Amino acid sequence: MNRTTLRQATGPISFALVILVCWFVAGMVADRMVQQELGAALRAQRQMSTSIVDNMAEVIASDLAMSRAIPATMAEMDLIQHALVQSQNYAANGEATEPARRAALLKDARITAVSGFLHDAQGFSGLDQIWLVNANGICVASSDSINNASAAERSFVGVDMRSRSYLTSALVGAFSEAYGVGRTSGEPGIFIAAPVYADGVLVGVVSAKVGIARLRHWVAHAGTFVADENGVIIMAHNSELEGHALPNSRVTQMSVSERRLIYRRETFPDMRIKVDAQVREQAPWVPTAVAGQLFGMTEQPTPSLYQARGGLNSGLSAHLVDPLAAWPELLRNHKRDHLLVFLTLAGTVALAWVITVSYVRERRHHRATRDLAEQLQSANTLLSAEARHDALTGALSRRYFLDLLRHEIERARANNEPLCMAIADLDHFKQINDRFGHAAGDRALEHFVETCRTELRGADAIGRLGGEEFGLLLPATDLAGGREVVERLRLRLKAVPSPKLPPSVGLSVSIGITELSPDDLPERIMSRADTALYAAKTGGRDRTEALPPDDTAPPARTVASVW
Known part of the structure; x- marks a missing residue:
């Protein structure tokens, strides 16, 4: 074979090889370019979705706190307490006696007046229904029993309510809250039950319902949904998802009768939220680590970011499945970049042109991403400033606690009620950190807050003022009663150790408590509580000191080293 023949034979082979190499290199370059775009898009959208779900969780917590306040406040009213005390003779004697009970209760003028009060309270509170249940589990008054005779016959008055799951805990003295279907x-709605005490004796329950229809603003953003403590989606922006169950949810372990009792249904389709295995099949250029951060649903073919927030003090959880908005464009960009780079490698001019376009586009994309990051940072800063709870313990933040203190002072004066404030400080906290590490110190703080929640009422509040120092608000409580409450809290902390702490860690707390005086400002009552705490510390720690509400109290401590 002569040189000419060889050159003619190898020419097409060399050209084909160059084309294949260019195509391969162009693919590698395109992969790298679109991976950068994907990373930037994920960072930007993850920050946005985090802001959305955090804001959603705050709205849910705020709305539920407002809804809880109504029955909790009513439980402290003399009118409610007297009505429940007077109705203790009504008890369940079988379903046949229900009409007679209802008739007797509807004829009782005192009970009818209470039903009228409940009706008025429902009108301005935003609740769907309010009713009273005596200690025997009988509904004695209801907000919907005074419109007319027909409405009264359809109301809960006279009904044995003991089988309602949301009343089970309240009838033994615990505040309860649960989702259910009427x-x-x-x-559907959120059912709230607050126990009512008269002279220290449980006499019944104030129960209320907030309809789900009133809370639709929780899921105003596309892709959001709310699940209850059993993992059932009770509200969703896409209403077709309502009634589905989250993966491995508690509802799948419940009996059929329990499901029917709470949800009025037996089956719950699965809400399949899982790592999207099709991402790598559809786009092999996506890194494995990144593909593991993308989720998919049968109802949503686009890869999505998934965010969830629990711990809303209600059993509810906020969720967001946010489809990756840039995904279709990324797929198109990859194909386009592959072709462009391939054409670029075919000639110097085309190469220079593609490099220039890519550079300009990357600069523009970088500038847009930087601007968006700055906007998101500002938004996150604002959201963080509005945070209401301490991230470690779940107690109220200092700022929100102080706002609540001012509000409670105004409410106590308006209602002519007592108000106690206490400041608690864990003893020898620095020694716990030094001996067992800061992780043990964190567990100690969490255990103290959990103990407070166990011992205090639903209407009471606990806030972290800083470090190991906490503030306690006891509405409608005088100094003698408040001292008993915090003394029980102190004793319980010593008696029930935390299983998360080493056995040698002995927790104790010093508490100073005082009562609101007629002319107190927030700063003054805090100063007086702080003075009482100082006295508890200097008196040997692990004790409670109370300071009466007068103006003769000495100034608060000024030397921190005494602690």
Whole structure:
């Protein structure tokens, strides 16, 4: 074979090889370029989705706190307490006696007046329904029993309510809150039950319902949904998802009768949220680590970011499945970049042109991403400033606690009620950190807050003022009663150790408590509580000191080293 023949034979082979190499290199370059775009898009959208779900969780917590306040406040009213005390003779004697009970209760003028009060309270509170249940589990008054005779006959008055799951805990003295579907109306809602005490004796329950329809603003953003403590989606922006169950949710372990009792249904389709295995099949250029951060659903073919927030003090959880908005464009960009780079490698001019375009586009994309990051940072800073709870312990933040203190002072004066404030400080906290590490110190703080929640009422509040120092608010409580409450808290902390701490860690707390005086400002009552705490510390720690509400109290401590 002569040189000419060889050159003719190898020419097409060399050209084909160059084309293949260019195509391969162009693919590698395109992969790298679109991976950078994907990373930037993920960072930007993850920050945005985090802001959305955090804001959603705060709105849920705020709305539920407002809803809880109504029955909790009503439980402290003399009118409610007297009505429940007077109705203790009504008890369940079988379903046949229900009509007679209802008739007797509807004829009782005192009970009818209470039902009228409940009706008025429902009107301005935003609740769907309010009713009273005596200690025997009988509904004695209801907000929907005074419109007319027909409405009264359809109301809960006279009904044995003991089988309602949301009343089980309240009838033994615990505040409860649960999602459910109304047995009569068939309408879903959040049911709240607050125990009522008269002279220290449990006499019944104030129960209320907030309809889900009133709370639709929780899921105003596309892709958001709310699940209850059993993992059932009770509200979703896409209403077709309502009634589905989250993966491995508690509802799948419940009996059929329990499901029917709470949800009025037996089956719950699965809400399949899992790592999207099709991402790598559809786009092999996506890194494995990145593909593991993308989720998919049968109802949503686009890879999505998934965010969830629990711990809303209600059993509810906020969720967001946010489809990656840039995904279709990224797929198109990859194909386009592959072709462009390939054409670029075919000639110097084309190469220079593609490099220039890519540089300009990357600069523009970088500038847009930087501007968006700055905007998101500002938004996150604002959201963080509005945070209401301490991230470690779940107690109220200092700022929100001080706002709540001012509000409670105004409410106590308006209602002519007592108000106690206490400041608690864990003893020898620095020694716990030094001996067992800061992780043990964190567990100690969490255990103290959990003990407070166990011992205090639902209407009471605990806030972290800083370090190991906490503030306690006891509405409608005088100094003698408040001292008993915090003394029980102190004793319980010593008696029930935390299983998360080493056995040698002995927790104790010093507490100073005082009562609101007629002319107190927030700073003054805090100063007086701080003075009482100082006295507890200097008196040997692990004790409670109370300071009466007068103006003769000495100034608060000024030397921190005494602690």
